[in-house]
Amino acid sequence: MPQYTPPLRDMQFVLHELLDAEGSLKALPPHAEIDAQTINAVLEEGGKFASQVLFPLNQSGDREGCTLDKATHEVQAPAGFKQAYAQYVEGGWPSLSCDPAYGGQGLPVTLNQCLYEMMNSANQAWTMYPGLSHGAYEALHAHGSPELQQRYLPKLTSGEWTGTMCLTEPHCGTDLGLLRTKAEPQDDGSYRISGSKIFISAGEHDLAANIVHLVLARLPDAPAGSKGISLFVVPKFLPKDDGSLGERNPVFCTGLEHKMGIHGNATAQITLEGAKGWLVGQPHKGLAAMFVMMNAARLGVGNQSLGLTEVAYQNAVAYAKDRIQMRALSGPKAPDQPADPIIVHPDVRKMLLTARAFAEGGRAMAIYTALQLDTELASSDDAERQAAADEVALLTPIIKAFITDNAWLATSHCMQVFGGHGYIAEWGMEQYVRDARINMIYEGTNTIQSLDLLGRKVLADGGKKLKAFGKKVAQFVEDEGVSEEMQEFINPLADLGDKVTKLTTEIGMKAMRNPDEVGAAAVDYLRVAGHLVFAYFWARMAKVALEKQGSGDPFYTAKLHTARFYFAKLLPETAGLIRSCRAGLEPLMAMDEALF
Template identity: 70%
Template structure:
């Protein structure tokens, strides 16, 4: 089964030494009183819940899976009880609005909680994770009546939530959806249709499930402009907040999947179910994007969590497993063989996992702090700048981190060798669980199109230039420090290459938009490395200054050097791929495939 130890030291390094979150939070009136000791106390308690309560259920839950019987879904043994503990401890309410029963703590703190939950048990974590997304969508776009009816229950975790988008004939292209919403005399709507791949769509962990459903009003326009958003509860709430009559929304079946077995992925049938409009008619996708973007950031945290847990267990195994002797001479003379940790290729795989995990931690924690600024900063200009940065980098968080997670969980299996392929060791589960993160909430190919087409080329690169300015400022501030040359020089180099590549693709796209599609995936990989290079350079600067204090900083510096020496260079190949354009893709005729 392995083990999970929350990486509190590295979390605190990122929060306090790299980001200095306390200083930023003091500029936000809602969080001005939060101090380092409180932050550390919260994440320490969160770590105990993750490692002691839900990690022990991860492998057993995967093996047992969810059970469906005549629309009723039962979660694996221990899941319901763990969720009750989660609710009683107040974790669902951590960053929710105090007006609706929340604790009002920052998103940046909630983000740390979810890293640990995802490392410990990604499938279990999807139940409260999706609920939080539903809460955010209703908080942003719901009427006061809907907020008063649902937000308190979602904030406390008493009820859970879902997002119902996909239908049997449409996945990413939501403009094709057919679910109908008929207006009723009482102001509600009768919702009819079938949704598929609905994570956490039915279960026994909470008293009620609140579905956010995309549907079409009568005579709505075709495509995405004709979509509206509705809140559809499993049980209709009574005026006193208790659960009332059953709504005709049910689980037709659950999917039998490659991974995340203990999360119920449901076919949801709506047979004239009562629903209420969220936001404006025909602007449902805009309202749902609040939840979708939250989910994309959450999927990035899943990738980070899986990378971390796979690394921890592969590292522990590599220290204990004896195989052969080191090529440079015996390292463990009292033993019959050396630990596999001494072999260069094993070290390469472990350092790849570590570099991608720690880079992702720095990146996602920084973005979470930007979200706090977007939501709470008193200066409108600062809020707008933060919102642009979050919008630009959300596709990178979702795609780059999850692509890395799949690579890294495969490394974890490889370090274990044959034992990694055997279920009892737990490593193959991380590969299976990681695979879905590259698909849902918009495949990583769709994220690449979003990044290049919508986030960069659509505004002539304005958002990208803003991030580039941050990078340039760091390079200029540290360019004269000889000790920083090994980090600053490659950072500056990749920043210039991204700028040139962006302009080149933009020029090609003016003549043929397929050039964007042809270049987007390798381009996204290059930009992901630009982002990671920036954060690794920042961490290296701190580690250089403190390397004589303890081994933590020496290890951080060694990992930074590995990243720049062994991982960043892959961008050369991706730049060539992006520049190769669409010609070799278009030459192949459709009927030749």
């Protein structure tokens, strides 16, 4: 009963009218030949794959889930998943933004970002299988030895093999310094890996011939804590020199987690019983190498929630236009019917516009960040690459936490629009809520993202990264401040920019006296920072829409209405968040633990 239409028009607006993706990409040597026609064609075909192949499997995959054969340790994905993956590989989608040296198409990360948004809308659980593979590809591409790269990257690029990241253990989640998995060096240069991992997304399945696990473990001489972690590649089947598969490696799925959502993806408990692995990067430097994959995953989780926000919104709008209940307080709007469509009611519109504003604002931020990532990877200018890297670092925790928080709110609102039908499974809305809630937790809880933003990305460098982004905001405010029709967007943006600067200084001063002040403020602070980024992009989108509203295209009229809604109804949340930040540590810590 649910439906999904790829938001190609809005993607094209962000890519071409807001961000001039073609011009930005053409300035990068590897993408000098890219053009808008190519971008649009790829996204149109990607949208067809998402909506026609993946979307029909979303509800059935959720109902069926994954099945573990405990005797063989093999996992069967839901019906249709394996066939869809074969179509994905046949279509060349895994290689879209991969290095041509390993069989990739070498297209921009930005295109991959848009493709994955659509696939996440269509079927997040399925999309996690290739999504984790792409993260493993990136980690090996950045830190693998030439031998490991030649052995694994072509197969990951083609999609013949998939990948995972094996971090979490039963006794430690985010605090990886506590992990106990051991790696014993062997005479042939390999290692024997022994230990247990949990919560491993796509950890075992029947979609591909081999699974390449990236595993964090400790060498015998490892120092305690996170400085003693090394990274290893541990394949399910050991590759032979000719690329064919050899013997089964003793890395087994011993259980599947029973989750509240994302049922179609196998979240595996993994046991390594002296499994053969090879070191990736330097000994005891595994966490730095794994952060390549972790940061990719954090951007990916934000993208998952962006996809859920979009599909939930589409379905809620369709329902609100069709469902008739009561009359508008100001009198009948559909006098030919026994009641009015619920879309006439103000609070229904507020819920719908909240989801729409979060989806379109999130899309602008995500695509912008992907363009910065392309610049970081491909610019020939060192300073430009570093500036882009700094901005990606700043925005990554915001994308992960702010967009997933917003998706939880948006999908809940969209379910509410359906009333009693919202929690009935056949409509599909309760699945989006369940899936969205998980995204706030994994790949580093949103509290961890908030601590990362405030502690590492803002205060640790004296606000350098934040100030660089703030300069872009300030320049836009200066350029557009003289425009009368932009005042409703520029004034609140400028005001919030000033408040963020003052708030950051205030928290920094408090933290020098007591570092726990960072923990007290971080979650609220990230949400304020997220609104600053959204306000910047919504103001920019409003500018484009104002310039083009004379065309008569209703797209620009809708964009302006949504921008005005965002600034009037959603941005004011920052006032309460700033007050909460300023309340500091005392209200949280004053009560004795025994009183809880």
